[in-house]
Amino acid sequence: DQQVKQNSPSLSVQEGRISILNCDYTNSMFDYFLWYKKYPAEGPTFLISISSIKDKNEDGRFTVFLNKSAKHLSLHIVPSQPGDSAVYFCAARPGAGSYQLTFGKGTKLSVIP
């Protein structure tokens, strides 16, 4: 039973346009969410996070939106750059200090120059 779902295995976007990556979760105990980016042969790198008390968090070109009632979050990248091409993982945990992250399967983003 997947508690964190990324239903799009891949996404292609033109350079300069917006990339929107989606994530759904089923566990209502989750209240802290993170996005990680992963290049081939490297470990995941933290990108941005959001607590359930917020509905939006922004860091430069990256914005994460959280809709708690829909149990849905999304990552917006604007403008998209070729260097953003990577696999993006959504992760969640029950509380900011909880030890265990539950990851989705990832979405492979390709930004086309």
Add this chain to the structure above:
Amino acid sequence: DTGVSQDPRHKITKRGQNVTFRCDPISEHNRLYWYRQTLGQGPEFLTYFQNEAQLEKSRLLSDRFSAERPKGSFSTLEIQRTEQGDSAMYLCASSLVGATNEKLFFGSGTQLSVL
């Protein structure tokens, strides 16, 4: 900050052999985690330590898997009697408990191939 270091980067072994992986966390981090990632999946939590104490190990995949962090610094993950299904990327991560919005920093992983 030298980041999380894992060794080796790649390991090829024959079925039935034992393997051991090492992880050196970021020096001031007191939590250390092991995750496993298989093809097409996200990382899957295995176990974690706070300082030298292993506080959660029920998610280790079988009793062939064990982990240690003897002095609260580096950690090792051992797999005994490897099976082909153990082939995966083994990821180590560390964090500083108590930090605002505590987040995990991952190493580059050890890619295990069991022949």
